[in-house]
Amino acid sequence: MTAPPTAVDARPDSRPRLRHSLAARISALMLLVLLAAGASAVVALGQLRALQRGFDRLVEVYVLFNRNLAIANVQAVRVGVQVRTWDRNQGKLGPTFESNFRAALSTRNANIAEARAPIDEALADPERVEGEESLAHLREIQASLDQLESLAALDEMVDPREVLQDVSLQGRIEQQFKTLADQSRLAIDSLRTEVQAAQSRTERLTLAFTLIVSALGLLASVGVFLTLRPLRRLTEGVRKLGRGDWSQRVSPSGPEREDEVSQLAREFNHMAAALEERERRLLRGERLAAAGQLAAQITHEIRNPLSSVALNAELLEDELSDASPESRELLAKISKEVDRLTAVTEDYLSFARRPKPELRPIDLREELNDLLDFMAQELDMAGIEVEARLPPAPVHVRGDANQLRQVFMNLVRNAQEAVLDEEHDPERRPRITVDMQCKEDQVIVVVRDNGPGIPVPAHEVDRIFEAFYTSKAQGTGLGLPTVQQIVQDHEGAVRVAQTGPEGTAFEVKLPACAPEGGSVSSPAAIPPGTSPAVS
Known part of the structure; x- marks a missing residue:
């Protein structure tokens, strides 16, 4: 027999959207860190290139210029020494x-x-030179070189004897060399300051980006930690579930989140609920089996003595036909009590030997009509108003007609006892309503009364379906457990939909089926235009 569907089976197949995906979130965090690190690397590389250009300018321009200028200066000093030491009284120069x-x-x-x-x-190539100040220094040096070359060119355009005679020209040339040396030193100092500023700027930017990347990395780590934190709760929940705590549940990440962890938490909760439901059914089945065995033993031990007592009471009644009215009344009470105990043992025996249902398509609407017609006179004599709200068309379910008849007879009997209870409001006329409705592929029957309600605490209402649990002085505690077992054998469910001073309502849900040769969605199976189920 297939287990009846439960609430845990009716869950949406939710798949995490891409923007809610755990992998997408972690990837986004890592991508953010990588982008920050990449930006830091790009900025640092730009600063390093600026530093490299400064060093290249220092090496390729000023170092080479100073070296060649020093060589030229040495040669100019030698010429100056010759000019100063030459004997001007000497006439003609020697060829050598x-x-x-x-x-x-x-x-x-x-x-x-x-x-x-x-x-x-x-x-x-001015692009190699960064900054107007550096260009200005180079242009000053170039102008001084122009002047130096002009002075040096004068020596080659005259006779060497005239060069040796002009000491002042060599002095101006040497002075121009000193000017160039000063200009070069000033340019190098300016370049050094520029390089040091670029170095400091590079260090600051590198430190700032390092801190930013570190902060983003820390935030990413915290984000991953918070994202994966439900896994610890899930792991602890699995441990508790493994120890037999079927009520264990794990809170998802949040109602607005649809990531893999939240989905896993919901699947875990579904699994835990299913295991709890199966455990509950198993325990209930074991209790019912034990109750059935106990009922069979009680019936076996009591049934035969009751038969003897009943027979002896009848014999005494025949022999004491001329006895006093008090004696005959006493015998009548004995017979009545024996009959009541016999009925109780029959209930126990029926509970212990209840057969498996023979399922076939039946018209539940017709079965309820027949049952209410059968009980109409009894209920009318008790002063109970009965209202049947049944669909006009047949409503088919797959079931055992006799057992389903027993289900609804028990529920109507309970409603009858409730409205005739001493605590019932005398100003309200006893009333029982049987309402059949159809919703999707289910047939729902609600048996409602206007009695005082079930006299048990709200948190113990579900216990009325346990064997031998009863709130009635004369009850056996087997009626509602039998009802629930029969309904579950029909792949349905029964529950207390409402109870209180305004009355009690029992709701029975059964899967609809098609008549022979029809479909579940055909009009013959579920009448169109029916109202939604009562909850």
């Missing part, structure tokens, strides 16, 4: 001296040209 002197002048001028080359190359 003149040749060497001309070579010295040519070498000096060539060295000046070599010193000028890196300056001209740097100014030919």
Whole structure:
């Protein structure tokens, strides 16, 4: 027999959306950290390139310029020494001296040209030089070199004897070399300051981006920790469930979240609810089996003695036909009590030997009509008003007609006893309502009375379906357990929909079926236009 569907089976197949996905969230956090790290690397690389350009300018321009300028200066100093030490009273120059002197002048001028080359190359490509200040320094050096070359060119355009005679020209040339040295030193100092500023800026930016990336990494770690935190609760819940705590549940991440952890928590709760439901049914089945065995033993031990007592009471009644009215009344009470006990034993025996239902398509509406017609006279004589709200068309379920008849007879009997209870409001006319409704693929029958309600605490209402649990002075505690067992055997469910001073309502849900050759959704199975179920 297939177990009846429960609430835990009716859950939506929710799959996490991409934006709610756990992998998407963690990937987004990691991507944020990577982007921040990439931005930091790009900025740091830009600053390092700026530093590299500064060092390149220092090495390729100023270091090379200073080296060549120093060589040219040394050669100029040698020429100056020769000019200052030459004997001006000497007449004609010797050929060797003149040749060497001309070579010295040519070498000096060539060295000046070599010193000028890196300056001209740097100014030919201004993009290599960053900043107007650096360009200004280079242009000043270039202008001084122009002046130096102009002075040096004068030596080559005159006779060497005239060069040796002009001491002041060599002084101006040497002074121009000093000016160039000062300008170069000033440019190098400016470049050093620029490089140091770029270095400090690089360090600050690197530190700032390092802190930002570290903070983002920390936030990402916290985000991952918070995202995965429900897994710890889920793990603890699994441990408790493994120890037999079927009531264990895990709170999802939040109603607005649809990630994998929340889905896993809901699936765990569904599994726990299903296990709890199966455990409850198993325990109830064991209790019912034990109750049935006990009922059978009680019936076996009491039935035969009751038969003997009943027979002896009848014999005494025949022999004491002329006895006093008091004696005959006493015998009648004995017979009545024996009959009551016999009925109780029959209930026990019926509970212990209840057969499995023979399921076939039946018209439940017709069965309820027949039952209410059968009980109409009895209920009318008791002063109870009965209202049947049944659909006009047949309503088919797959069931055992006799057992379902027993279910609704027990519920109507209970309603009858409730409205005739001493605590019932005498100003309200006893009333029983039988309402049949159809919702989707289920047939719902509600038996409602206007009695005083079930006299048990609200948290113990479900216990009325336990065997031998009763709130009646003369009850056996087997009626409602039998009702529930029969309904569950029909893959349905029964519950107390309402109880209180305004009355009690029992709701029975049974799966609808088609008549022979029809479908569940056909009009013959579920009448169209029926109202929704009472809850």
